[in-house]
Amino acid sequence: MAEEKLGNPAVVGLGGFGLTTLVLQFHNVGWMPSVGPVVWLGLIFGGLAQLIAGLQEMKTGNNFGYCAFSGFGAFWIALGMVFLGNHFEVFQASTTDVGWFLVAWTLFTAILWIGALRIHGAMAFTFTTLLLGFILLDLAHFGFPELTVIAGYELMICAASAWYMMARIILNEIYGRDLLPAGRAWIK
Known part of the structure; x- marks a missing residue:
């Protein structure tokens, strides 16, 4: 009996991560004053859909x-x-509180960044830009708020890179060839 072909959950994970990251950066650079769209995307596409994609990755044996x-x-x-x-004044978080929240996520990202360096160039680039973006946001929350805009533009590059990997998976399958290359791993 032929094995059933399943979709790659990474396309949803990368799509949700890229889109939500991009929209948050529209807010961070000042193009979109409200965080409303970020909240809803964060809860649904960046959050729930990406979480489901992660759980599906577990079934493929892909721990990363x-x-x-x-x-x-x-x-x-x-x-x-x-x-x-913060909006509803329940369990509010100060700028410093959010800074520490981001520092913890920076450390989490650093661990994944080390692994990403051995996967392929596109993954290494995405996680390098994500790690740099987190570091800039950390600094922005601890006394250098002007770095928020720099982080915003830098993280737009990260979001585009995530979408590149999403497009790579989809288009390479559709066209049956390596239409969008991933590049060599940065560390062998």
């Missing part, structure tokens, strides 16, 4: 994808809840 998508899905849900808590 399982951890990354489940973890960042939880990140987006938590960030959406922080925004809601």
Whole structure:
């Protein structure tokens, strides 16, 4: 009996991560004053859909994808809840509180970044830009708020890179060839 072909959950995880990251950066650079769209995307596409993609990655045996998508899905849900808590004055978080929240996620990202360096160039680039973006946001929350805009533009590049990997998976399958290359791993 032929094995049933399943979809790759990474396309949803990368799509949700890229879209939600991009929209948050529209807010961070000042193009979109409201965080409303970020909250809803963070809860649904960046959060829930990415979390589900991570759980599906578990079934494929991909621990990196399982951890990354489940973890960042939880990140987006938590960030959406922080925004809601501040808005409704329930379990409010100060700028410094959010800074420490981001520092913890920076450390989480650093672990995944080390692994990403051995996967392929596109993954290494995405996680390098994500790690740099988190570091800039950490600094922005601890006394250098002007770095928020720089982080915003830098993280737009990260979001585009995640979408590149999503497009790579989809288009390479559709066209049956390596239409969009991933590049060599940065560390062998």
